[in-house]
Amino acid sequence: MRVYNFSAGPAQLPLEVLERAQAELTDWQGSGMSVMEVSHRGKPFVACAAHAEAQLRTLLGIPDNYKVLFLQGGATAQFSVVPMNLTQPGDTAAYINTGQWSAKAIKAAIAQGLDVQVVADEKASSYTTVPEPGSFQVPAGAAYLHYTPNETIGGVEFGYVPDAAGLPLVADMSSTILSRPIDVSRYGIIYAGAQKNMGPSGLCVVIVRDDLLGKARSTTPGIFDYAAMAAADSMLNTPPTFAIYLLGLILDSLVAGGGLEAMAKRNQAKAAALYAAIDASDFYANPVAPNARSWMNVPFTLANPGLDADFIAQAAEAGLTNLKGHRSVGGMRASIYNAMPMEGVQALIDFMAEFEASAA
Numbered sequence: 001m002r003v004y005n006f007s008a009g010p011a012q013l014p015l016e017v018l019e020r021a022q023a024e025l026t027d028w029q030g031s032g033m034s035v036m037e038v039s040h041r042g043k044p045f046v047a048c049a050a051h052a053e054a055q056l057r058t059l060l061g062i063p064d065n066y067k068v069l070f071l072q073g074g075a076t077a078q079f080s081v082v083p084m085n086l087t088q089p090g091d092t093a094a095y096i097n098t099g100q101w102s103a104k105a106i107k108a109a110i111a112q113g114l115d116v117q118v119v120a121d122e123k124a125s126s127y128t129t130v131p132e133p134g135s136f137q138v139p140a141g142a143a144y145l146h147y148t149p150n151e152t153i154g155g156v157e158f159g160y161v162p163d164a165a166g167l168p169l170v171a172d173m174s175s176t177i178l179s180r181p182i183d184v185s186r187y188g189i190i191y192a193g194a195q196k197n198m199g200p201s202g203l204c205v206v207i208v209r210d211d212l213l214g215k216a217r218s219t220t221p222g223i224f225d226y227a228a229m230a231a232a233d234s235m236l237n238t239p240p241t242f243a244i245y246l247l248g249l250i251l252d253s254l255v256a257g258g259g260l261e262a263m264a265k266r267n268q269a270k271a272a273a274l275y276a277a278i279d280a281s282d283f284y285a286n287p288v289a290p291n292a293r294s295w296m297n298v299p300f301t302l303a304n305p306g307l308d309a310d311f312i313a314q315a316a317e318a319g320l321t322n323l324k325g326h327r328s329v330g331g332m333r334a335s336i337y338n339a340m341p342m343e344g345v346q347a348l349i350d351f352m353a354e355f356e357a358s359a360a
């Protein structure tokens with residue numbers, strides 16, 4: 001039996017993709033092998049990776065002057081790899097702090113010797129808000145402006161693209177990429193671990209504007225050097241072949257489903273239904289400012305935290321799993337990425353109403 005899996009990551013994958021992978025698993029494209037067992041340098045796999053890149057370019061409308069890289073080390077590696085590629089020690093970089101993932105990126109940049117200027121910090125609201133557009137100034141001479149469009153733990157999302165005042169804008173899109181259309185040309189670098197909204201763990205997609213290539217520190221290892229990886233089609237070392245293959249299948253299913261406009265409509269409807277249910281009840285609450293509420297990660301608390309364990313256990317019995325909130329936050333968190341259908345969100349809403357009634 002398949003459950004509705006509300007995990008923040010690794011997250012639920014589309015069933016039709018898993019079934020296709022299953023059907024192809026032992027004999028991929030008539031090779032008599034699985035995709036995991038073929039050479040990454042052979043024609044079939046090179047074509048498979050090129051297909052995934054082409055589908056990603058189509059879906060996101062990635063302009064020709066951007067490279068798409070398939071890297072490893074997750075988004076976490078990029079917290080250090082971005083500074084390695086765009087700066088020298090002592091350079092200034094600007095960061096917006098909207099929560100725990102921003103904070104980790106800032107810490108890693110400081111460890112790379114950067115003078116990090118935090119131009120906006122939402123601490124005063126306990127990280128339940130995003131800065132107002134135009135409310136912060138980016139220092140001239142900074143190497144880039146970094147932000148986290150969707151804070152996966154806090155459930156806080158930007159409803160706009162920050163103005164980087166002409167600097168390269170760098171975005172950790174791990175938990176929001178492919179949830180809606182974006183204008184890639186607004187960004188210098190977009191990076192995203194795949195395991196939230198794009199595939200299994202082990203793959204990090206980096207989209208980088210080509211004028212930002214070739215500036216890496218001389219000490220940067222080749223596998224972390226965007227220019228070197230771009231020149232080698234992301235194959236300086238053995239890439240995560242199965243993850244790239246699965247990414248391609250997921251992108252195929254997104255294209256077939258009407259692309260990112262259609263996905264955005266579904267995601268917005270899912271989030272609106274869940275927030276409406278939370279807001280209509282005194283039993284459940286979401287702390288995030290309405291204009292900063294995430295479409296992807298919906299944290300909520302019970303008025304009586306003593307019932308949390310019962311809620312989680314009974315939800316799991318009803319086939320609704322991984323609703324426990326992040327260990328640092330408590331309460332619940334429903335991650336409703338692309339692969340979560342409206343039926344799953346509705347099942348959660350129905351369960352929440354039943355639980356509330358039974359606890360009264």
Ligand SMILES: *Cc1c(COP(=O)(O)O)cnc(C)c1O
Binds near residue numbers: 076148150151194
């Ligand atoms: C999950 C997540 C990360 C960390 O991803 P890893 O692949 O584990 O390194 C970083 N940033 C955001 C916004 C995330 O959601």
